Amino acid sequence: MRDPQVIAAMAEASLRQGAIGVRLESPEHIGAVRRRCPDALIVGLWKRSYTESPVYITPGWEEIGAVWAAGADLVAIDATDRVRPQGQELGELIRRCRDELGAPVMADVDSLANGLRAAELGCRWVGTTLFGYTEATATQKPPGWELLPALRQQLPEGVSLICEGGIATPEQAARALGEGADAVVVGTAITGVDLQVAGYVRTMATTTA
Secondary structure, three states: OOOHHHHHHHHHHHHHOOOOOEEEEOHHHHHHHHHHOOOOOEEEEOEOOEOOEOOOEOOOHHHHHHHHHHOOOEEEEEOOOOOOHHHOOHHHHHHHHHHHHOOOEEEEOOOHHHHHHHHHHOOOEEEOOOOOOOHHHOOOOOOOOOHHHHHHHHOOOOOEEEEEOOOOOHHHHHHHHHOOOOEEEOOHHHHOHHHHHHHHHHHHHHHHO
């Protein structure tokens, strides 16, 4: 499923059915979708792991540059307060995105404080992507229902709020809008064909046992 052409086909199918954009991981996938869907709104990121840091969503300048060069319209980055690889600073990365690339930034956050800080540093979009996935929120489970209204109330005017993480049904996506989100990212519930098939198989095996 991670083949770039498969990703591009899924992206085109989603866009044809009314999705306003796609969020893509890796320069390879971003490039494939940009070629197939030249007018698509692409939020791009690159997941890379470093031994000295838990940050893996577009963790540094190298990844930012590659995502932007591949054709993304926005660059999504981990905007939590955790230590980044090679001592890179979040504020400096956002400044360089603005001044050197002209690239708008989506902040993937896990808390109200980190979301507000990201907006203050200049991020145009703030997403609840990392709620439940950081050390500080490990005991909580996405979607971040309590985080959305708090962010909506306190984010500056003009900063878009994105609900991402744990959205599994259309009803949940609609609820996210009601809680204050401007848009909703749906991931595995749409793209996880392998997981969906496995779920059917497990349930059917239990029923027929």
